[in-house]
Amino acid sequence: MACDALPSRPLAGRRVLLTRAADASPASRDLFSAAGARVIELPALVIGPPDDWQPLDTALQELERFHWLIFSSANGVDAVRQRLDRMHRRLEQGPDRPRLAAVGRKTAQAIQRQGWPTPFVPEDFVADSLLACFPEPVHDRRLLLPRVQSGGRPLLAEQFRRQGATVVEVPAYESRRSTTIPVEAAAALDQGHVDVITFTSSKIVRNTVALLAAHLGDRWQERLAGPKVVSIGPETSRTCRALLGRVDAEANPHHMEALVAAAGRLFRTPQGRHTDQG
DSSP: OOTTOOOSSTTTTOEEEEEEETTOOTHHHHHHHHTTOEEEEEEEEEEEOOSOSHHHHHHHHTGGGOSEEEESSHHHHHHHHHHHHHHTOOOOOSTTSOEEEESSHHHHHHHHHTTOOOOBOOTTOSHHHHHHHOSSOOTTOEEEEEEESSSOOOHHHHHHHHTTOEEEEEEEEEEEEOSOOOHHHHHHHHTTOOSEEEESSHHHHHHHHHHHHHHHGGGHHHHTSSSEEEESSHHHHHHHHHHHSOOSEEOSSSSHHHHHHHHHHTTBOTTSOBOOOO
């Protein structure tokens, strides 16, 4: 084994508080469990429909007018599929259909599961990389961006507009803060039984802070002083630093497998050996 390689169960004996969407798939939990962690889940947001479907429906009725359909989340993919199904329309490759692009591997996988044309995916899985590596000039191009109704990052739309594109942003879903904390998560935090807390989006960071403040009052900051803070990527890390004061590790590349690996590296000894906690 190379000196910098991680053991097969780098989180053995560690308790990981996994913040996530309420309806998230078990894949993330499974990855941490496979690394030996005891996973405690904290649903911090609930995904639901936007207040009004009409802007998205109108845009999808006019898909042939767009050169690119750009997704920044798997939730946007799911929403578009649902609305296309409702219209009895299909997204196929052809001269009268937009090309697809995705920010992140999870989003690209959601597209591929639909059987849609293979999307362009930036190597670094973040919006900044999509802008830097976009496969064609966007001047005079029409881009459709289905996105979260509120709280999303406007970087893509702003930068594409500066480059001369016509950008149509439409709300495809809304993510709202959860109102309750699971008993297990509350107890683990209250008793100091959390070694790692993970975050996969800025909105989840903000929602987690608001949720903990609502249930724990001023004590919430004390409860997060002990656990290591691990972030999925640069934007999430910025929000962690702003609201929590620190980030102990960041996934690179910015996907779940790397998030697990980043957490595992925090518990290696200086000699590279992992020490279990009982």
